[in-house]
Amino acid sequence: MGTKWITFDLDETIMQNPFGKWVFPEIVNMLKKEADTEEDILDLIVSEHLQRMSEERFLEAYDWDDIITDVAEKLGAVSAIDIERMVIKHSEPPKIYLLEDNMLDYLEQIKEKGFHLAAATNGYSKYQLPVLQKLGLDKVFDEVITSDSAGFAKPNPAVLKKLSDEGEIAAHVGDRIDHDVLLANRLGILSVFVHRSLPAEVLSLPVDKRAEQPSCIRLCEEKWHKENRLREVPFMENECIPKVVVQSIGELAESIDFIIK
Template identity: 45%
Template sequence: MKKWITFDLDGTLMQNPFIGWVFPEIVETINDHLHDKKDIMQLILEKHHERMRNNQTVEAYDWDDILNEIIVQLQLPITINVQKLVQKHAIAPKVYTLEENIVEHLQQLIRKGYSLAVVTNGYYKYQFPVMEALGLEHVFVEIITPEKVGFAKPHPNILHSLESSGRIVGHVGDRLDHDIVMAKQSGVLSIFINRNLPSYLKEIPIEKRNQNEKFHQFCKEKWVKEQQGEMVPISEDCIPDLVVHSIEELVGYLS
């Protein structure tokens, strides 16, 4: 039976090209076909949030389908292939890992007997080209995405395919609402990574950081930002079990 450690991708291990390159090209392409320019990014986000509110959490991350809906709504004679745009922009320096030697750090976990898996809300067709460009694809045994398993984070069922082949000993992610809530509700060790941790937290042992009152306030502020205006109260499921400021620090702790 495998000992799984699962990882989020965006904001945890890598930077994808969506915000800096893919979405700007989409906005420019659509506006080039309009007489009156519109806030296309706002339209995209509204469609995403609408699907989230309607519990269409898997479909909420299908950017191709969302764009097709907008193009039809605006009655434009164009097509946009988001997957091809990601492939186009999945090159350095447009994409990058969030730490130097991150592949080596992950390989250290493999040498210690862990099996690594990705659990991401990004569709495989958007994530794999970036992983491949950054040399991350060989490190992971499994890449779990919403369209593959029919669930998106924070729904615990997104982990079921891994649980049948081993024990998930921890999940690492940078979002409280997606990663930490999912792990806590799944009974999995929740590991929060934030490379901008305040210095006072770095001075506290990893396993005690989540007990710090200032960290609880830090979590409340981050939770509000993640909700993007939705009035959802923070709960105990949002407080991680472990807090680290890098993958390297996590590897040292697990050693």
């Protein structure tokens, strides 16, 4: 029997990276010193990211060096900005953190059931690995697949080809409908959607019955449209509804025997 994998998204599923509160503000301050503009520089950065997402250029949408270079050129700024150095500098708690107190224990509990764990992220290696290492996640994950190392980004199923060639992928876990749920459903594997603010009527149900609840379907649809707010993409229930809905990785660890036979 080959290796049995469970793959996990990283940002907003397992950990918090330093971009939002630390890296981007530092970049904005650097550009402000050079650029004579009244424009909201952070908005320009985010808009370029979202534009690439809307064009389904998912691999390029997370190339922050390229995005910042584009924005800097439009503003007439010429200084080189070393984003990797900034990420390394800011990859220290409490700037970065795991989203659950016992996250490493929960992941180890899942591994003890006989699964190998892989991180599958659209983030680039140079931005993700410093955070993983500081948080101890590099010791838990058996593989780390980044979009730049794979040459593909979620939801393209090719991003997980290396793992499917080596064994069986039992499930993919993540917090996004457009990247994570869509990826798993297209691959025909168990899609596990993590949402930390589930309504009480959803939480009261078993994890594999929650997605059938009308309020959960509405929640998924709302999140889908928010994730795709710059493009008109229909919400297709057969692709966008997860098989399992959990409020935490801890709940997933507790339910793993039940949901994956």
